[in-house]
Amino acid sequence: MEKKKLSTTFKLLRALGFNYSEEEYGDVSLGRVVWQFFHNIRQKHRQNMMDWAILEPFAPRKLRPRLMRKMGCHVGEGCFIGDHVRIDQGHADMITLEDGVSVASGTRLLCHQRDFKDYFVGSDYNKLGYIVKPIVLKKGCLVGMESFVMPGVTIGEGAIVGAGSLVTKDIPAWTIAAGRPAKVLKEIPRRDSEV
Template identity: 25%
Template sequence: MIEYKREKSDFDKINKTVEHTNKLISKLNFGYHDNESILKILSEVMGYEIDSSNEINLPFNSDFGPNIKLGKNIFINRNCMFVDLGGVTLEDGVLIGPDVKLISVNHPLESARRHNVVVDPVLIKENAWIGANAIVLPGVTVGKNSVIGAGSVVTRDVPANSVAVGNPAKVIKKI
């Protein structure tokens, strides 16, 4: 976990990246793009070539961009938000339902520091499925082959081969 202070030196580089990402995301989400051009624009956002086996439906949103890491054979449905300053990683075969939010940024509870940001990565392991409108919070790992039920809020790690649902999400069975 890293804390960025709300000071010019900490946020100058971040703000330049955000501005660059916002321009590309706007270009991406307004107008028609086939999957090849979607992956090309997102490769520029993320700073590496995204594998052509991935499929991403628009609109797609990110508030930072370069800290998203995508494996292969990933499907991301419409209207997802990746808050990735702290890092968001999707391993091979991950399925992301519509309206999912993957959030790697938080704020300190102490009011004097609340304008700072605390970052903690989100990791979605191989073949996991995040259901529609689920929210995965900072520092969470969703285990290999696990399923997160629609509308769930994931506040802690989910072990491999599990189904977790609710707010906060709880494991209800093993797969």
């Protein structure tokens, strides 16, 4: 198998400690890396503002949703965002929270992860590509504290995800799910039905 010759830019980036793969990122320019560097600092500053204690009375329903919008997320009206919620800053535009969504403290919303389908003994982890897919939290759903929502997941309307869950697959509307990985435990009954 013939080795591909690295461009001068990639050699420079590798010398500076960046481990980009040309297969994954294409021909990355130094200018693009510099732009991304400053963009990441700005996004990180916004992320940190979400946890400023002095703003706590306004933060969950006013400040944090507004900052998430500024970071690129699609956030509806009346959303509650707990403290220390972290989003995938590089793919913030792929995160949608519809009206009335609640995301409890410490939750992570991740739109990318390594793709392990071509990972075998002797493979180089750093050369694996990524799975990049959007996350959609439907109207009125709740994601419990310290949960992880992984790429490509849709959490249905009114669904509840228990604290500490790892959500790797879609959660249907009006259900309660929990666990690692999260599984549906119960359907939420209609008010007029007998329990």
